[in-house]
Amino acid sequence: MTIEQHKTKRLTQHAVFDVVVLGGGAAGLFAAFTAAQRGRSVVVLERANKIGKKILMSGGGRCNFTNLYIEAQNFLSANQHFCKSALSQYTQWDFIDLMQRHGLEYEERKHGQLFCLHSAKDLLAILEEECALAGVTVRTRCDVQDVESFDRDQRGEVVSSDYAFHSSPDSKSSISDAKRARYSVHCIENEIGKRYQCESVIIATGALSVPTLGGSDRGYHLAQAFGLPLVDRSAGLVPFMFSDTTLALCNALSGCSVSVEARCGSTVFSEDMLFTHRGLSGPAILQISNYWHPGETLTIDLLPALDAEDYLIERKSESPKQKVRSVLTQHLPKALVTELEKRWWPEFAERPLAECNDAALRSLGQRLNDWQLKPSATEGYRTAEVTLGGVATSAISSKTMEANEHPGLYFIGEVVDVTGHLGGFNFQWAWSSGFVAGVNA
Numbered sequence: 001m002t003i004e005q006h007k008t009k010r011l012t013q014h015a016v017f018d019v020v021v022l023g024g025g026a027a028g029l030f031a032a033f034t035a036a037q038r039g040r041s042v043v044v045l046e047r048a049n050k051i052g053k054k055i056l057m058s059g060g061g062r063c064n065f066t067n068l069y070i071e072a073q074n075f076l077s078a079n080q081h082f083c084k085s086a087l088s089q090y091t092q093w094d095f096i097d098l099m100q101r102h103g104l105e106y107e108e109r110k111h112g113q114l115f116c117l118h119s120a121k122d123l124l125a126i127l128e129e130e131c132a133l134a135g136v137t138v139r140t141r142c143d144v145q146d147v148e149s150f151d152r153d154q155r156g157e158v159v160s161s162d163y164a165f166h167s168s169p170d171s172k173s174s175i176s177d178a179k180r181a182r183y184s185v186h187c188i189e190n191e192i193g194k195r196y197q198c199e200s201v202i203i204a205t206g207a208l209s210v211p212t213l214g215g216s217d218r219g220y221h222l223a224q225a226f227g228l229p230l231v232d233r234s235a236g237l238v239p240f241m242f243s244d245t246t247l248a249l250c251n252a253l254s255g256c257s258v259s260v261e262a263r264c265g266s267t268v269f270s271e272d273m274l275f276t277h278r279g280l281s282g283p284a285i286l287q288i289s290n291y292w293h294p295g296e297t298l299t300i301d302l303l304p305a306l307d308a309e310d311y312l313i314e315r316k317s318e319s320p321k322q323k324v325r326s327v328l329t330q331h332l333p334k335a336l337v338t339e340l341e342k343r344w345w346p347e348f349a350e351r352p353l354a355e356c357n358d359a360a361l362r363s364l365g366q367r368l369n370d371w372q373l374k375p376s377a378t379e380g381y382r383t384a385e386v387t388l389g390g391v392a393t394s395a396i397s398s399k400t401m402e403a404n405e406h407p408g409l410y411f412i413g414e415v416v417d418v419t420g421h422l423g424g425f426n427f428q429w430a431w432s433s434g435f436v437a438g439v440n441a
């Protein structure tokens with residue numbers, strides 16, 4: 001290698017930007033163009049071969065991008081109030097307005113959930129356009145390894161001499177900007193080690209859910225390296241698995257959906273439940289999974305609109321010749337009644353109601369309204385839509401998303417201990433927290 005080539009290589013291994021965003025997902029992209037619109041030079045470093053993979057796969061390919069009814073009670077966090085500031089600084093109406101300005105076609109589904117009418121690709125294209133218009137540099141196949149802060153003396157001069165500042169063809173900032181650099185981000189880009197120096201770092205590397213879509217623990221390690229505490233993490237919005245007799249029932253009913261009330265402790269969700277070959281899924285189950293801890297019992301009301309005990313006794317007096325299965329199929333899918341009959345009332349399956357004693361009918365009714373289940377586990381991060389827990393909000397400013405003890409270091413999106421319910425809440429948290437970091441970084 002000639003001296004000139006060597007010099008060029010050394011230079012391109014360092015780049016200087018005002019803001020380096022780690023992770024090109026929903027939160028990172030939003031923060032990036034928001035900061036760039038303020039005139040900040042911004043680079044997004046994304047490990048995958050393309051940005052926004054989760055956006056593309058979300059909502060069955062249509063991305064449930066927000067919800068009309070965003071409230072703090074739709075979020076779980078050790079500090080229930082933390083999310084309020086960001087959600088009010090950038091609301092669902094702001095995001096809807098942005099989408100409308102770009103002509104995105106969308107539809108409202110039940111519970112105020114907004115989905116792209118055609119494809120999540122349309123929404124990602126808007127974020128990419130905003131980034132391009134604002135002049136954001138995007139680097140893919142760039143795996144962030146660590147972030148170091150420069151120690152500065154009282155005059156603001158760098159004390160640590162580990163890293164010299166270099167401007168490179170990549171850099172959007174001048175040497176004088178480099179002198180303001182507080183952080184050095186080390187990554188492996190296309191198999192070559194590279195350092196990005198910057199004034200602000202926004203950590204938006206997401207969480208552990210679905211490793212094939214970018215799930216990563218990098219953000220937690222970076223937080224710990226800077227001394228920020230973590231709240232215990234677990235899989236959220238995730239299906240349940242069973243190892244007892246429930247498994248065979250679920251297997252036999254795989255694909256069958258029923259409207260239920262799912263309860264865990266004092267939390268209840270009224271939604272659809274889906275039987276799968278592994279256990280239970282569907283919106284009611286995903287929602288309640290956020291509140292379930294290993295070993296706990298889950299209660300399912302299969303007939304939430306009825307007092308099933310009274311209903312069966314009433315049917316006995318009004319239609320004594322009917323069988324239990326006929327009166328239940330008026331309210332439940334036939335396949336479910338057939339499978340439950342084999343397990344719950346085989347001894348009087350073929351008898352008319354008149355010949356079933358009241359106590360047995362009452363006991364069956366009670367079970368239908370109060371079916372107790374003990375999941376063996378959740379399906380875990382492989383299929384979980386979100387990760388509960390994360391970087392403790394006590395270490396971050398809710399107004400700016402900046403780490404309290406580290407000026408210029410921001411955490412946003414799912415890496416933070418804020419998790420939304422199913423229904424567009426998690427993306428709204430990504431947009432809102434991304435916006436807040438973008439206007440401050």
Ligand SMILES: Cc1cc2nc3c(=O)[nH]c(=O)nc-3n(C[C@H](O)[C@H](O)[C@H](O)COP(=O)(O)OP(=O)(O)OC[C@H]3O[C@@H](n4cnc5c(N)ncnc54)[C@H](O)[C@@H]3O)c2cc1C
Pocket residue numbers: 022023024025026027028045046047048051052053054055057058059060063064065066142143144145204205206207209210213214215216217218384385386412413414415423424425426427428430
């Ligand atoms: C299948 C599925 C469907 C979902 N559907 C919905 C929905 O319809 N509505 C909703 O509100 N929420 C939905 N969610 C949740 C939502 O996708 C997340 O809450 C949201 O994407 C979080 O945004 P984020 O930017 O914090 O993280 P992510 O979107 O996960 O982005 C993080 C990015 O960081 C990158 N990264 C990780 N480590 C590194 C590293 N070391 N170096 C560089 N880059 C790195 C990742 O590759 C990724 O691109 C869904 C989730 C899944 C898994």
